[in-house]
Amino acid sequence: MGKTKIKIDYSKCGPDGNVDPRDCAKCLNVCDPCVFLRHEDLKYKEKNIYDPQHWKITAIWPSVCTRCYKCVETCPENAISIKW
Amino acid sequence: MCKWCMKHGIGQKWYMNAKNYSNQLADEHNLQEYLTEQWMNFEAVYIRKIAGLSSKGLGYKLQMPVIGKVLRWAVERMIHGTIRHPNPIRADGHIGQVIPMEDAQIILSELAAEPIVETYCMCRKMQRGVNYQCCINFGVLSEVLEKLPRFIPKERAHRISREEAMERIEQHNKNGLVSTVWYQPYPYINAICNCESPECGALRLRNDFDLMIMSKAEYIIDLDQDKCQGCKECVAMCQWNAIRYIPSIKRVIIDYNKCFGCGVCRHACKHDALKLIPRKEFHGFNGHF
Numbered sequence A: 001m002g003k004t005k006i007k008i009d010y011s012k013c014g015p016d017g018n019v020d021p022r023d024c025a026k027c028l029n030v031c032d033p034c035v036f037l038r039h040e041d042l043k044y045k046e047k048n049i050y051d052p053q054h055w056k057i058t059a060i061w062p063s064v065c066t067r068c069y070k071c072v073e074t075c076p077e078n079a080i081s082i083k084w
Numbered sequence B: 001m002c003k004w005c006m007k008h009g010i011g012q013k014w015y016m017n018a019k020n021y022s023n024q025l026a027d028e029h030n031l032q033e034y035l036t037e038q039w040m041n042f043e044a045v046y047i048r049k050i051a052g053l054s055s056k057g058l059g060y061k062l063q064m065p066v067i068g069k070v071l072r073w074a075v076e077r078m079i080h081g082t083i084r085h086p087n088p089i090r091a092d093g094h095i096g097q098v099i100p101m102e103d104a105q106i107i108l109s110e111l112a113a114e115p116i117v118e119t120y121c122m123c124r125k126m127q128r129g130v131n132y133q134c135c136i137n138f139g140v141l142s143e144v145l146e147k148l149p150r151f152i153p154k155e156r157a158h159r160i161s162r163e164e165a166m167e168r169i170e171q172h173n174k175n176g177l178v179s180t181v182w183y184q185p186y187p188y189i190n191a192i193c194n195c196e197s198p199e200c201g202a203l204r205l206r207n208d209f210d211l212m213i214m215s216k217a218e219y220i221i222d223l224d225q226d227k228c229q230g231c232k233e234c235v236a237m238c239q240w241n242a243i244r245y246i247p248s249i250k251r252v253i254i255d256y257n258k259c260f261g262c263g264v265c266r267h268a269c270k271h272d273a274l275k276l277i278p279r280k281e282f283h284g285f286n287g288h289f
């Protein structure tokens, strides 16, 4: 199996988007093998865990993705795209 | 006996050594500060770079011929780090082992330093997006976590007595969760997690990428083939898929290579067919951690 590439569009969810991944988290919930990680964006020098702009989703373990497409179908913002 | 026991267990299991739990040890290494820094930044631990590479796509990176080898070496060196001044924004010296319920209860009744707290699991929080109260922390780490509101449960009190902690461990094990004990950082022990796969970060690294962050228990399961009635109840319990039902012989078989010795499957068996035995007494699996 070739590499799976999973991309999150941060203009729709996370730092520059209008969805706070801490409220939504639908992708984390729906992905059986737990491909996604919800974490703080490292680009901010000053930490502020209460600022929604500081949180984002990264598809951290693409190698365990089963290509079931549930995340793509579930994401309310259509922020996830998968290619291989 | 694994290499950490040899070095720090004074001839017994490493997690049975009272010295590794002491407040004095925590003070000596200034761990209050270290753990505060580490837990404030916990979710970002995979994103930070190790040997110039982040963990993103770790599975693929480990498959690369040269970089894969270097990365594996760097990650394992970090996890097994015994340096005096570990780096709080990484997982330095964060080594653990699976333990059965009984050992976890001995730790909680006799060895763990107070206060004992049961907080939300960080791994489930960052990988599954759920708040699940099952991580039992003690000593200095308890005080650190109490200052970080996102780990403090709302549904139930988080400070628990030794007796409550032992009860909670029993419930978690019966519920199918695997107890694991952790250096954080080496040589200070301050947590018993109750893990599941694939949410748990340690199980992920060990199961999917074969990184030695967490070793198998000092025990292994032993199936009494004559007692097994083939009810299949145990199959659903194993986080490692080590048990399978075979229709033609109407009983289960165990894949001993996969068994981590957690003992969770025992709780499902009403026919007393599953027992934990010391790993060193099991031919062929002595020393396989």
Ligand code: SF4
Pocket (backbone or CB within 6 Å): A006, A030, A031, A032, A033, A034, A035, A064, A065, A066, A067, A068, A069, A070, A071, A072, A082
């Ligand atoms: S396609 Fe399926 S397995 Fe892959 S990331 Fe999406 S939900 Fe997870």
Ligand code: SF4
Pocket (backbone or CB within 6 Å): A008, A012, A013, A014, A019, A020, A021, A024, A025, A026, A027, A028, A057, A074, A075, A076, A077, A078, A079, A080
């Ligand atoms: S499902 Fe979509 S919008 Fe929701 S957290 Fe995941 S990426 Fe963001």
Ligand code: SF4
Pocket (backbone or CB within 6 Å): B220, B221, B237, B238, B239, B240, B241, B242, B243, B254, B258, B259, B260, B261, B262, B263, B264, B265, B266
């Ligand atoms: S078979 Fe081994 S790993 Fe699986 S639940 Fe039983 S003791 Fe744990």
Ligand code: SF4
Pocket (backbone or CB within 6 Å): B227, B228, B229, B230, B231, B232, B233, B234, B235, B251, B252, B268, B269, B270, B271, B272, B273, B274
């Ligand atoms: S629960 Fe016990 S009796 Fe039932 S299949 Fe498993 S080992 Fe056999």
